[in-house]
Every structure is written in C-alpha cells, then in structure tokens.
Amino acid sequence: MLGFGYNPAVAYASLFSGSFGSVYSWAESLANATPLILTALTFAIAMRGGLFNIGAEGQLYIGALAAVTVSLIHLPPPLHIIVALAAAMIAGMLWSLPVALLKTTRGVHEVISTIMFNWIAHFFAFYLIANVLTDPKRGEKTISIAETSRLGRILPDASLNYGLVVALVAVVVVLFLLWRTTAGFELRATGYNPESANYAGISWRKQVLRAFLIGGAVAGLAGAVQVMGRPPTYAVLSGMPQLLNLGFDGIGVAMIGRNHPVGIVFAAIFFGGLMVGGRIMQFSPGVPLELVRVVEGVIILALAVPELKRMFSFLRTKIKGRG
Amino acid sequence: MELAHVWGILFISLHAMVPITLAAIGETIEESAGLFNIGLEGILLLSALTGALGAEASGSATIGLLAGMGTGALIGLLFGVINTYLKGSQLITGVGINLFAFGFVALLLILLGAPGFHSVPRDAQIQLIPLGVGSLSPLVFVTVILAIAVWWLLNRTQLGLKIKAVGENPAAADVAGIRVNALRVGTAIAAGMLAGLAGAYLSVDWFGAVTKEITAGRGFIALATVVFSGLNPLLALLGGFIFGFFDGFATWISTYPGIKKIIPWQFVAMAPYVVTLLVVAGAIGRVRFPKGLGVPYLRE
Numbered sequence: 001m002l003g004f005g006y007n008p009a010v011a012y013a014s015l016f017s018g019s020f021g022s023v024y025s026w027a028e029s030l031a032n033a034t035p036l037i038l039t040a041l042t043f044a045i046a047m048r049g050g051l052f053n054i055g056a057e058g059q060l061y062i063g064a065l066a067a068v069t070v071s072l073i074h075l076p077p078p079l080h081i082i083v084a085l086a087a088a089m090i091a092g093m094l095w096s097l098p099v100a101l102l103k104t105t106r107g108v109h110e111v112i113s114t115i116m117f118n119w120i121a122h123f124f125a126f127y128l129i130a131n132v133l134t135d136p137k138r139g140e141k142t143i144s145i146a147e148t149s150r151l152g153r154i155l156p157d158a159s160l161n162y163g164l165v166v167a168l169v170a171v172v173v174v175l176f177l178l179w180r181t182t183a184g185f186e187l188r189a190t191g192y193n194p195e196s197a198n199y200a201g202i203s204w205r206k207q208v209l210r211a212f213l214i215g216g217a218v219a220g221l222a223g224a225v226q227v228m229g230r231p232p233t234y235a236v237l238s239g240m241p242q243l244l245n246l247g248f249d250g251i252g253v254a255m256i257g258r259n260h261p262v263g264i265v266f267a268a269i270f271f272g273g274l275m276v277g278g279r280i281m282q283f284s285p286g287v288p289l290e291l292v293r294v295v296e297g298v299i300i301l302a303l304a305v306p307e308l309k310r311m312f313s314f315l316r317t318k319i320k321g322r323g
Numbered sequence: 324m325e326l327a328h329v330w331g332i333l334f335i336s337l338h339a340m341v342p343i344t345l346a347a348i349g350e351t352i353e354e355s356a357g358l359f360n361i362g363l364e365g366i367l368l369l370s371a372l373t374g375a376l377g378a379e380a381s382g383s384a385t386i387g388l389l390a391g392m393g394t395g396a397l398i399g400l401l402f403g404v405i406n407t408y409l410k411g412s413q414l415i416t417g418v419g420i421n422l423f424a425f426g427f428v429a430l431l432l433i434l435l436g437a438p439g440f441h442s443v444p445r446d447a448q449i450q451l452i453p454l455g456v457g458s459l460s461p462l463v464f465v466t467v468i469l470a471i472a473v474w475w476l477l478n479r480t481q482l483g484l485k486i487k488a489v490g491e492n493p494a495a496a497d498v499a500g501i502r503v504n505a506l507r508v509g510t511a512i513a514a515g516m517l518a519g520l521a522g523a524y525l526s527v528d529w530f531g532a533v534t535k536e537i538t539a540g541r542g543f544i545a546l547a548t549v550v551f552s553g554l555n556p557l558l559a560l561l562g563g564f565i566f567g568f569f570d571g572f573a574t575w576i577s578t579y580p581g582i583k584k585i586i587p588w589q590f591v592a593m594a595p596y597v598v599t600l601l602v603v604a605g606a607i608g609r610v611r612f613p614k615g616l617g618v619p620y621l622r623e
Contacts, residue, residue, distance in 0.1 A: 052414050054418070102600070102604055106604040108600070108603050108604050109550070111361050111414070111543070111546070112543055112546055112547045112550065112599070112600075112603055113600060113603075115540055115543040116540070116543070116547075116596040116597075116599050116600045117596075117600075118540075119539070119540050119593070119596040120593050120596050120597060123589040123590070123592045123593045124589065124593070126589045127587055127589035127590065130589075131587065245425070248421075248422060248425065251418055251422070252418075252422055255415065255418075290425075290426045290427075290429040290430035290433065291426065291430055292426070293422055293423070293425055293426025293427075293429070293430075294423055294426035294427050294430060295426075296422050296423075296426065297419050297420070297421075297422035297423025297424070297425075297426060297427070298419070298423060299419075300415060300418055300419035300422060300423075301401075301405070301416060301419035301420070301423065303415065303419075304405055304406075304411040304412050304415040304416040304419055305405055305409045305410075305411045306409070306410055306411065306412075307409055307410070
C-alpha cells in the first residue's frame with residue numbers, strides 16, 4: 001500500500017470504520033454476511049460428513065429463481081414468505097439430489113459433479129431470466145418479488161433485512177441437527193471415520209443423501225433471502241451480479257469458521273465487513289470484492305497446513321491462559 | 324452438411340481439446356504419484372493472465388507460453404510442498420488455489436483498467452499453421468506429442484515406475500530408496516507446468532484475450548477427463564477430444580442462425596458439462612486409482 005502512495009494506517013482505519021464504525025456500516029456488513037452464513041453452512045454440513053460439496057453456487061441460483069417463481073401466485077403476506085422460502089429449499093434440494101445419487105450409485109466424485117451442476121445451473125438460470133421469468137417491462141431482469149413475499153428491512157435506509165433472522169434460524173437448526181440428533185451423530189461419525197461408522201451399522205449412502213439434501217436446502221435459502229430481502233432490486237438481474245460467487249465465498253467462510261455453525265457466523269460477519277469496508281477504501285468500484293477473495297484464498301492455503309493450524313491454536317490457548 | 328462445416332467442427336474440437344488434454348495429462352502424472360489437485364482451474368486462470376501479460380510485454384507468444392508454464396510450476400511447487408512435507412489437505416489446498424485465482428485475476432484485470440477483459444496484441448499471439456482447409460494451432464501437435472511422451476514416461480521408463488510406486492505404496496517405495504516426498508513435489512511441478520501451458524494457450528493462442536471467466540470449468544473437465552482415462556494419457560487425448568468436441572460444437576452452433584431458433588443458446592452451452600457428467604458416470608467402475616491417492620505419506 002505504501003508503494004501505491006497510501007498511508008496504510010489511514011487506509012486500515014477507514015476500512016475498519018467503514019465496516020464496523022457506525023450502526024449503518026454494521027447493518028451493511030451484516031447484510032453482506034447473511035447469504036454467506038447460509039452457503040458456508042452448506043459446505044460445513046457436507047464437510048462434517050466427510051464430503052466436499054462445492055455446489056452451493058448452483059443450488060443458490062436455483063433457490064433464488066424458485067423464490068421469484070412463487071411471486072407469480074398471490075398469497076397473504078406471512079404465508080407468501082413461508083411458501084417462497086420453502087420453494088427455494090425444495091429447489092435447492094432437488095438440484096443437489098443428482099449429485100448425491102451419482103456419488104452413491106456411480107461413485108462420481110462430488111467435486112466434479114457439483115462443479116458441472118454449477119455450470120448447468122448457471123446457463124439454466126440465464127435461460128429462465130431471459131425467457132421465462134422475464135419482467136415484461138424491463139427485459140434485463142426477472143419479475144420483481146411480490147410485496148407480500150418480501151423480507152422487510154430491519155433499519156430504514158440500510159440493506160440489512162430479516163433475511164439475517166432466517167440465516168440465524170438456519171444456524172440454530174443445523175447446530176441442533178448435527179449435535180443433538182441421532183441423524184447428526186451418524187453424519188459426523190461417518191465424516192470422522194467412515195469405516196468404523198459403517199461397522200457400527202451406519203449407512204454411508206444415507207449420510208451422503210442427508211448431507212447433500214440438507215446442504216441443498218440451506219443453499220436454496222441463501223439465494224432466496226438474497227433476492228427476497230436485499231434492497232433495492234428484489235429481482236434477479238441478468239448476469240446475476242447479486243448472486244454470483246456467494247457459493248464459493250461460502251467455502252472460504254466455512255473453512256475460516258472451522259466448519260462450525262457459530263464460527264461461521266463470525267467468519268461471515270468478518271468477510272461481510274471486508275466487503276463493505278473495502279468499498280469505502282475507494283480504490284475503484286468493484287475492486288474490494290475481488291480483494292476479499294484473494295484474502296480468502298491465502299487464508300485457506302494457510303489453513304490447509306496442519307502445522308500452521310497447530311500454531312494458531314497454540315497462540316489461542318496462550319492468550320486464553322493470560323486472560 | 325457441407326464438407327467445410329465438417330472441417331470447421333473438427334478444427335474447433337481440436338483447438339478445444341488442447342487445454343483439457345494438457346491439464347489432464349499433467350494431473351495424470353501427479354495422480355499416479357498420489358496427489359489429487361483440484362486447483363487445476365485456478366492454475367489455468369492464473370497462467371492465462373500471466374501468459375497474456377508475458378506475451379504482451381515481450382511481444383512474443385513463446386515468452387507468453389513460458390510465463391504461463393512458470394506460473395503453473397510455481398503453484399505446482401506450492402501445492403506439492405504443502406501436501407508432502409507439510410502434510411496438508413489436498414482438497415483444501417486446491418480450493419485455496421482456486422479462490423485465490425478467481426480473486427486475483429479479476430482484481431488485476433480491473434487494475435489494468437479492463438474490467439473482465441484484456442486482449443493480447445495480434446502479433447504477440449501464436450501464429451496458426453495454414454492447412455488448406457483451415458488453420459491449426461501448433462499447440463495441437465504439441466499436445467499430441469506430449470500425451471504420447473507422458474504415456475511413454477509413465478509406462479516405459481524407470482522414473483515412471485518410481486512415480487507409480489510412490490502413488491501405490493509410498494511406504495514400500497520409501498524402503499526401496501525412493502525419496503517419496505521429493506518425487507511427489509516433482510510431479511506436482513510437472514503437472515503445474517502442463518496446466519500453465521494450457522492456461523497460457525487459452526489467452527495467448529485460442530481466445531487472444533484473457534477474461535475472468537476464460538477457464539469456464541475446463542480445469543474441472545480436465546479432472547473428469549483423468550477419471551475417464553483411468554490415468555492413461557492416450558485416453559486423455561481421446562477424452563479431451565470428446566469434451567473439446569462438445570465445447571467447440573457449442574461455440575460453433577451458437578453462431579449458426581437457423582439452430583438458434585430451435586434450441587436456445589443456453590441449452591447448447593450446457594452441453595459440455597452434461598456430457599462430462601454422463602461420461603464420468605459411465606466410466607467409473609472400470610477405473611482403478613492408486614491406493615495412496617489423496618493421502619500424505621507419513622514415515623513411521
């Protein structure tokens with residue numbers, strides 16, 4: 001930064017105040033964190049079951065468009081929201097079902113199949129936006145979400161909306177599912193040691209289905225809250241700028257949150273804040289999001305090394321010991 | 324259909340085959356040694372950028388290709404070291420490479436003042452070889468030669484035998500005096516160079532420009548090709564051609580006005596990914612991978 005003639009101290013101060021310096025910037029950071037919490041949960045659920053689901057990206061496109069489709073029918077306000085969220089979850093599940101089946105019946109590695117399904121979803125979404133769900137007045141976007149199925153703003157003038165509540169409910173549900181139910185125990189046991197889980201009579205096939213279906217539902221929600229809650233568009237724009245890469249960013253958030261729902265919330269707020277703060281740093285428009293991805297990549301590479309992880313936790317216990 | 328169209332589709336398929344096959348035969352070398360690198364996509368993307376910048380700065384396409392190979396070698400080295408000496412997780416390292424590449428390339432394109440698009444000057448692009456019925460990139464021939472060379476290396480040389488031993492049973496290879504980790508890092512560098520060449524080919528040769536979506540999942544299609552080929556570089560050539568055919572076909576058909584009306588372009592664009600899924604689902608079962616694949620070697 002010095003090389004570019006900036007004062008790093010001033011830059012970081014403005015980054016921080018931009019992200020977390022006021023009620024407004026907190027609200028923007030949390031609004032950015034909302035979909036990331038959900039896509040990170042998708043990755044984490046699979047990871048807990050020993051699976052590598054990088055398909056949240058495609059599942060969230062489909063979820064968002066399912067939520068838009070529900071706006072074609074008329075329903076009273078609370079019911080309309082519930083139906084839209086449910087439709088998005090079902091759509092996300094249906095989109096990830098073939099991945100699970102290809103894995104259990106044909107042994108196709110989920111890294112390959114999820115990426116292929118992401119690209120198929122990408123073009124399928126383009127088709128729906130341009131030909132089926134198109135706004136009759138404005139061809140560059142889908143029809144808008146009906147007033148009755150919008151998630152309201154929590155603060156006036158800020159992007160933060162009740163989608164955050166949806167995300168936090170999902171966090172609690174996943175937390176409960178994975179650590180307080182038999183199904184969750186079976187999933188985690190399979191992830192921890194597939195052979196002994198199998199020996200204990202836990203069906204591996206069932207866990208694969210479980211991980212991908214729950215993950216797909218949560219990713220579908222991510223797309224839904226982004227389009228139902230995030231002002232001002234309330235529609236999917238052609239090229240999907242408001243959805244693109246949320247699934248991939250979720251992978252980074254999940255890993256930094258150590259694949260734990262609570263950790264994910266904090267990691268998502270951190271990255272949501274970086275996105276807002278970067279914008280305030282004002283290099284040029286559009287730069288910050290990409291910069292966040294670079295940071296994410298570097299952190300993940302560092303986390304891939306167990307020795308470094310051990311160093312991190314060593315430092316943490318040291319700090320705890322002092323406090 | 325006229326004969327010219329047949330040649331057109333054949334040439335497009337061959338051009339689309341190059342990046343997939345190059346990345347796949349590289350991955351074949353490292354998977355034979357036990358490393359599974361899902362960061363291919365990221366290597367392709369980064370080397371497409373450095374290749375384009377290298378070619379532009381030097382005015383020479385060859386330098387561009389070398390810049391791409393150098394980039395690939397560096398990332399291969401990083402991947403290799405993390406997953407051997409540092410006992411890291413191969414999948415996580417791969418995701419890290421991919422995310423870093425997505426961000427870094429998009430960021431640099433913006434800083435270059437070209438959001439999402441940066442073209443390579445004409446005279447710094449690879450010159451095609453005119454063949455009467457059309458022109459073909461020299462890289463098509465290089466790819467065929469490299470595939471045969473890698474097959475020869477893996478199946479007919481002592482080094483190939485060592486690579487396979489390290490992938491199949493690293494402990495036994497260690498006892499036999501093979502330096503497991505060093506050899507694995509070597510294969511990761513070789514794989515990175517081949518993927519780097521593939522990436523630079525995309526920008527310096529095939530498209531003549533670099534965009535942030537230039538790879539379009541080709542790194543992952545290359546991974547699928549490795550599965551299809553069952554670690555046989557010659558079959559990777561065939562797999563690359565099949566996927567290349569659908570990739571090229573999608574590009575070719577989208578310029579064809581009559582067909583546009585019948586099938587929306589979006590469904591044509593899906594074809595390579597659908598075919599990849601079908602082929603991989605059909606190929607698995609008969610394919611056997613090395614026992615040590617994906618596992619770091621710990622000496623006891």
